Amino acid sequence: xxxxxxxxxxxxxxxxxxxxxxxxxxxxxxxxxxxxxxxxxxxxxxxxxxxxxxxxxxxxxxxxxxxxxxxxxxxxxxxxxxxxxxxxxxxxxxxxxxxxxxxxxxxxxxxxxxxxxxxxxxxxxxxxxxxxxxxxxxxxxxxxxxxxxxxxxxxxxxxxxxxxxxxxxxxxxxxxxxxxxxxxxxxxxxxxxxxxxxxxxxxxxxxxxxxxxxxxxxxxxxxxxxxxxxxxxxxxxxxxxxxxxxxxxxxxxxxxxxxxxxxxxxxx
Amino acid sequence: xxxxxxxxxxxxxxxxxxxxxxxxxxxxxxxxxxxxxxxxxxxxxxxxxxxxxxxxxxxxxxxxxxxxxxxxxxxxxxxxxxxxxxxxxxxxxxxxxxxxxxxxxxxxxxxxxxxxxxxxxxxxxxxxxxxxxxxxxxxxxxxxxxxxxxxxxxxxxxxxxxxxxxxxxxxxxxxxxxxxxxxxxxxxxxxxxxxxxxxxxxxxxxxxxxxxxxxxxxxxxxxxxxxxxxxxxxxxxxxxxxxxxxxxxxxxxxxxxxxxxxxxxxxxxxxxxxxxxxxxxxxxxxxxxxxxxxxxxxxxxxxxxxxxxxxxxxxxxxxxxxxxxxxxxxxxxxxxxxxxxxxxxxxxxxxxxxxxxxxxxxxxxxxxxxxxxxxxxxxxxxxxxxxxxxxxxxxxxxxxxxxxxxxxxxxxxxxxxxxxxxxxxxxxxxxxxxxxxxxxxxxxxxxxxxxxxxxxxxxxxxxxxxxxxxxxxxxxxxxxxxxxxxxxxxxxxxxxxxxxxxxxxxxxxxxxxxxxxxxxxxxxxxxxxxxxxxxxxxxxxxxxxxxxxxxxxxxxxxxxxxxxxxxxxxxxxxxxxxx
Numbered sequence: 001x002x003x004x005x006x007x008x009x010x011x012x013x014x015x016x017x018x019x020x021x022x023x024x025x026x027x028x029x030x031x032x033x034x035x036x037x038x039x040x041x042x043x044x045x046x047x048x049x050x051x052x053x054x055x056x057x058x059x060x061x062x063x064x065x066x067x068x069x070x071x072x073x074x075x076x077x078x079x080x081x082x083x084x085x086x087x088x089x090x091x092x093x094x095x096x097x098x099x100x101x102x103x104x105x106x107x108x109x110x111x112x113x114x115x116x117x118x119x120x121x122x123x124x125x126x127x128x129x130x131x132x133x134x135x136x137x138x139x140x141x142x143x144x145x146x147x148x149x150x151x152x153x154x155x156x157x158x159x160x161x162x163x164x165x166x167x168x169x170x171x172x173x174x175x176x177x178x179x180x181x182x183x184x185x186x187x188x189x190x191x192x193x194x195x196x197x198x199x200x201x202x203x204x205x206x207x208x209x210x211x212x213x214x215x216x217x218x219x220x221x222x223x224x225x226x227x228x229x230x231x232x233x234x235x236x237x238x239x240x241x242x243x244x245x246x247x248x249x250x251x252x253x254x255x256x257x258x259x260x261x262x263x264x265x266x267x268x
Numbered sequence: 269x270x271x272x273x274x275x276x277x278x279x280x281x282x283x284x285x286x287x288x289x290x291x292x293x294x295x296x297x298x299x300x301x302x303x304x305x306x307x308x309x310x311x312x313x314x315x316x317x318x319x320x321x322x323x324x325x326x327x328x329x330x331x332x333x334x335x336x337x338x339x340x341x342x343x344x345x346x347x348x349x350x351x352x353x354x355x356x357x358x359x360x361x362x363x364x365x366x367x368x369x370x371x372x373x374x375x376x377x378x379x380x381x382x383x384x385x386x387x388x389x390x391x392x393x394x395x396x397x398x399x400x401x402x403x404x405x406x407x408x409x410x411x412x413x414x415x416x417x418x419x420x421x422x423x424x425x426x427x428x429x430x431x432x433x434x435x436x437x438x439x440x441x442x443x444x445x446x447x448x449x450x451x452x453x454x455x456x457x458x459x460x461x462x463x464x465x466x467x468x469x470x471x472x473x474x475x476x477x478x479x480x481x482x483x484x485x486x487x488x489x490x491x492x493x494x495x496x497x498x499x500x501x502x503x504x505x506x507x508x509x510x511x512x513x514x515x516x517x518x519x520x521x522x523x524x525x526x527x528x529x530x531x532x533x534x535x536x537x538x539x540x541x542x543x544x545x546x547x548x549x550x551x552x553x554x555x556x557x558x559x560x561x562x563x564x565x566x567x568x569x570x571x572x573x574x575x576x577x578x579x580x581x582x583x584x585x586x587x588x589x590x591x592x593x594x595x596x597x598x599x600x601x602x603x604x605x606x607x608x609x610x611x612x613x614x615x616x617x618x619x620x621x622x623x624x625x626x627x628x629x630x631x632x633x634x635x636x637x638x639x640x641x642x643x644x645x646x647x648x649x650x651x652x653x654x655x656x657x658x659x660x661x662x663x664x665x666x667x668x669x670x671x672x673x674x675x676x677x678x679x680x681x682x683x684x685x686x687x688x689x690x691x692x693x694x695x696x697x698x699x700x701x702x703x704x705x706x707x708x709x710x711x712x713x714x715x716x717x718x719x720x721x722x723x724x725x726x727x728x729x730x731x732x733x734x735x736x737x738x739x740x741x742x743x744x745x746x747x748x749x750x751x752x753x754x755x756x757x758x759x760x761x762x763x764x765x766x767x768x769x770x771x772x773x774x775x776x777x778x779x780x781x782x783x784x785x786x787x788x789x790x791x792x793x794x795x796x797x798x799x800x801x802x803x804x805x806x807x808x809x810x811x812x813x814x815x816x817x818x819x820x821x822x823x824x825x826x827x828x829x830x831x832x833x834x835x836x837x838x839x840x841x842x843x844x845x846x847x
Contacts, residue, residue: 088532117606121571124605124701153708154748155741188744191751195759203761249778256785263792 006035006055013062022070029066032059043085057086061098068105068172073113080106104140105172111148112179119148139169147180154191156184160209185209189223192234199232355391356400358384359469363404366461370501375552378504381465389472394422397473401466405458414463414493418470421486460497464490464505471512480520484530487513491537495544503548507556510541514560518567531564538564542581555587555595562598574602590629593622597636604639604702609647616640627660634664635697641668642702648709650676667693675706678714680735683707711736712754715746719755719768726765739764 009032013025036056064079080102087099103126110119126141143162150158162168163177185208192199192207199207204216217227226233362381369377398419405415467490474483491513494506517530538561545553558581565574583595600615616639623633637655644651656662656669667690674683687694687703694700714734718725731742746766749755756769774780 117608118572120605120607120701120705121575124571125569149704149707152705153711154745155737156744157740158737188747191744191747193751195747195750195757196761197758199761207761249781252778253781256781256788260788260792267795 006032006039006059009035010055010058010062013059013066022066022072025062025066025070029059029063032062053086053089057083060086061102064102064105065098065172068175071175073109076105076109100138100140101170101172104138104144104169107141107144108147108173108176111144111151112176112183116148119144140173143169143173151184151187154187156188159184181209185219189219193223193225196234198234201227201230201232204232351391352396352399355388355396356403358388359397359400360404362465363462366459366465370459370461370499373501375501375504378461378501382468382504382508385468385472388469389476392469392473392476394473394477397422397466397469404462404466415466417486417489418466421470421482422473460499461501461505464494464502464509467493468505468508468512471509471516475512475515480516483512484516484520487516491541495541498548500548500550503545503550504552506550507552510538510553510560511556514538514564518564529568531567535561535564546581551584551587554584555591558583559591559594559598562595562602566598566601571602571605574598575606578602589622590624593619593624593632593636596622597632597639600636600643601639601698604643604646609643612643613640613647616643630660634661637661638665638668638697638699639702641665641672642699642706645672645675645706645709646702648712671703671706675710675713678710678712678717678734680707680710680714683710711745712749712752715749716755719757719766722768724765724767727759728764730766 009028013028013032036059039052039055060079060083064076064083067073067075067079083102103122107119107122110116110122123145147159147162150156150162159180163174163180168174168177188208192204201213201216204210204220205213208216208219210216210219216232220227220232224235226235362384365377365381369375369381401415401418467486471483471487471490474480474486487509490509494502494509514531514534517534520530522529538557541553542557542561544550545557558577561577562574565571565577578599583592587595596615596619600612600619603609603612603615616636620633620636620640623629623636641651641655651672656665656672667686670686670690671683674686683706691700694703711734715730718730718733727739727742727746730736730746731739734742736742736745743759743761743764746755746757747759750757750759758767758769759765760767
């Protein structure tokens with residue numbers, strides 16, 4: 001009874017267009033979860049039947065995807081946490097569901113939040129466990145992995161290219177592109193400040209992946225850069241920094257010396 | 269170091285010996301067996317060679333008066349003594365130790381009994397064990413049930429219990445045993461320690477004959493039994509039981525990385541054991557189980573769980589040295605995966621130093637060193653060349669040597685071919701994902717080399733030399749390197765080149781100061797630790813106090829005299845002035 005109803009609900013969820021309003025999907029999802037509760041499969045146990053587990057997993061997966069579309073990272077993280085035991089219980093090699101897609105999205109989320117430690121823990125779990133998933137070869141999983149590598153080594157142009165339409169494995173991944181763009185832009189800006197003495201306005205546009213020179217000027221203003229004769233000059237952060245460094249350094253020396261004195265006193 | 273507290277020394281000694289000599293033989297070999305085939309060969313091969321050395325060279329008369337050594341000698345002397353009877357005797361001689369452990373409440377004796385397992389192990393067969401069991405247990409005794417379980421596990425369930433007046437050989441051994449230790453005969457009922465000792469032997473037999481499934485089932489039964497008995501004298505024995513329990517679970521199909529592996533199923537048992545061990549202050553079991561759990565989590569790559577376990581438990585301070593080394597290794601591994609390289613480096617260095625230096629734990633040292641090398645590379649350091657020269661490590665570390673070379677030179681092409689060539693080795697060592705992270709370090713080193721050798725170089729050349737994708741990538745990468753402080757340079761976007769800044773005087777920067785500070789800190793820490801490690805003889809301070817008091821009195825007298833003298837002088841002076 002209940003499971004048939006659940007299957008119908010799931011079919012509706014899956015058939016719903018990605019643009020469907022979140023409230024509607026959320027209503028469907030909560031009904032599905034109620035049904036799961038009746039079936040006793042809301043939390044997995046070792047005794048629940050594989051068919052039920054698969055149903056429950058599908059429900060959560062739909063929920064995860066819907067929450068990503070609604071740009072609700074907290075809900076998404078919750079769904080991922082709920083999905084994890086199901087992935088452990090269901091035999092590998094069986095019907096995979098949307099596992100890689102959801103995991104890939106989760107990886108991307110961790111990346112945009114700057115949680116590199118968690119990102120790598122998750123990655124390690126993928127490459128070691130799960131019966132030899134080809135992480136880099138997979139369409140969904142390889143994407144965040146490549147992005148991370150490029151971000152780390154600094155090939156921002158590749159990240160930029162990867163975020164364009166056509167390169168993104170599916171639309172849910174596109175949700176993150178906005179965050180990623182601003183992230184790499186600020187990265188580039190901070191490295192440019194140190195790397196270039198000055199930059200011509202025209203080429204800064206392409207450097208920062210901005211649309212127009214007006215946007216460049218605006219961006220420069222927000223970072224506190226000086227625009228003069230079509231050139232961008234960076235306020236020499238170094239000078240103020242150097243003074244501070246000097247101060248910091250002398251403070252450090254004093255601290256160290258005091259420390260040595262204290263230690264010597266205990267020794268002698 | 270000045271003399272240790274006399275009454276503490278033997279205990280420490282016993283603990284260390286138990287830890288150092290016995291465990292690597294039995295444990296490490298098993299431990300690494302499942303994980304690293306390459307190293308495993310070495311570790312497994314080693315113990316026999318060591319044994320033969322022991323038997324050929326007359327054993328130095330150790331204070332411990334090793335039973336095991338004598339046996340090895342006797343066995344080597346030829347077949348004069350029936351090996352079966354001999355082995356049974358050896359097994360039985362341990363009962364005396366266990367009895368004493370219970371009577372004197374001293375864990376040293378149990379440790380010694382455990383230590384003999386490795387020598388018995390080589391001669392142990394199901395038949396011998398069955399015979400020993402049947403001679404020890406009476407069919408009417410309370411623990412006969414346990415004995416039957418063990419017999420069943422080793423496939424000798426037709427052997428009946430309580431066979432003392434059987435064939436002549438047994439009478440022989442019985443009388444010998446009685447002669448050797450009369451204590452044994454008086455104890456009618458078998459103590460649980462002996463049960464468990466037999467249980468461990470059964471586990472060993474099953475493991476050596478690769479009856480993994482059976483071994484796992486039997487271990488489950490044995491663990492249940494241990495949990496039902498609450499005896500402090502069982503602690504060190506039960507640690508061993510848990511170890512084999514987990515080992516069986518690990519090797520039973522489906523093998524670990526799969527989430528269906530039995531190791532997932534034993535987690536609740538291990539956690540319960542940990543809880544009980546902590547409550548009972550059972551250090552041996554606590555340390556063993558924490559290590560087992562960590563290993564368990566890491567095998568299925570549950571990094572966050574491992575992290576949580578570490579943060580919620582406290583590893584016992586006075587655990588056996590080997591357990592500490594293992595714990596540090598697993599901890600370092602977790603930290604390395606979490607990108608906390610500094611901590612990882614610290615733990616792994618400690619682990620490699622704590623690892624027994626003898627050849628029997630070579631597998632562990634190799635594995636720990638491999639991981640340490642990768643972590644060092646990730647931190648941007650280049651490992652010492654001497655590490656690769658050690659004869660015991662050379663072959664095992666060869667792929668890593670090539671890797672270090674590639675990273676040092678900053679050659680991305682070489683780096684990638686090495687990864688591709690040795691991917692299987694790295695995967696087996698569990699360092700593959702870590703090594704993949706090295707790519708950025710290789711690029712950074714490459715850029716640094718460029719910046720050092722050219723005062724001005726076009727981005728195009730950088731791109732070609734470092735095999736980067738495009739000029740734009742090169743530009744971003746160089747900019748990032750400049751920001752991260754890898755090189756001192758400036759970019760010219762219009763003309764597309766990188767101009768290195770003059771390398772300033774290093775002595776004008778804070779670097780020498782920092783290096784100096786680091787060294788001083790290391791020296792101070794060394795001093796502090798050696799002060800902490802000092803042991804003082806008991807009651808010695810009273811003597812010193814007495815001496816001090818005497819000295820003080822003498823001083824006082826002297827002061828008095830001087831004072832008087834002073835007065836004299838003053839008086840004299842006065843007189844002098846007056847004159």
